[in-house]
Amino acid sequence: MSIDPAPEEALTIAAERFDAAGVRMTRGRRAVLGALFRAGGPVTVDELATLLDSEIPVSSLYRTLGVLVDAGVAVRVHERGGVARFEAAEDLAGHHHHLVCRVCGRVLDIPAVPDEDAELQRIVSAAARRAGFAVTGHHVDIEGVCSSCRAA
Numbered sequence: 001m002s003i004d005p006a007p008e009e010a011l012t013i014a015a016e017r018f019d020a021a022g023v024r025m026t027r028g029r030r031a032v033l034g035a036l037f038r039a040g041g042p043v044t045v046d047e048l049a050t051l052l053d054s055e056i057p058v059s060s061l062y063r064t065l066g067v068l069v070d071a072g073v074a075v076r077v078h079e080r081g082g083v084a085r086f087e088a089a090e091d092l093a094g095h096h097h098h099l100v101c102r103v104c105g106r107v108l109d110i111p112a113v114p115d116e117d118a119e120l121q122r123i124v125s126a127a128a129r130r131a132g133f134a135v136t137g138h139h140v141d142i143e144g145v146c147s148s149c150r151a152a
């Protein structure tokens with residue numbers, strides 16, 4: 001996705017969070033986090049391996065992602081058919097929504113546009129209020145067919 005805050009800044013925040021959790025920022029962890037920032041959407045472990053030119057074996061990718069999730073810098077999202085996807089934590093990557101392709105399963109980030117997002121938040125809050133619910137945030141998944149699958 002479009003990186004906001006800048007990756008360097010986000011990596012600094014991540015490093016601070018690692019310190020707080022007593023976790024060391026290794027080269028591998030930094031590389032995985034960098035790849036999550038560059039990915040353009042939540043990725044599977046296999047997609048992550050490809051992004052990293054298979055430099056890190058899949059088994060250690062699982063371990064590294066577990067460490068990143070525990071330290072609060074990455075999250076597990078969109079588990080479908082037993083396949084989990086991972087992305088950088090939203091407070092590092094910036095508020096965004098997801099386009100979910102029903103054909104190939106890819107998930108693409110779309111950055112939240114402030115004006116649109118305020119309107120979205122208003123609609124979401126109104127719907128939640130009817131259920132007596134106080135909204136603190138939202139995540140939107142837009143389902144459909146991606147441009148590659150539409151062209152196929």
Ligand SMILES: [Zn+2]
Nearest residue numbers: 101104146149
């Ligand atoms: Zn698709």
Ligand SMILES: [Zn+2]
Nearest residue numbers: 095112117120
């Ligand atoms: Zn939003």
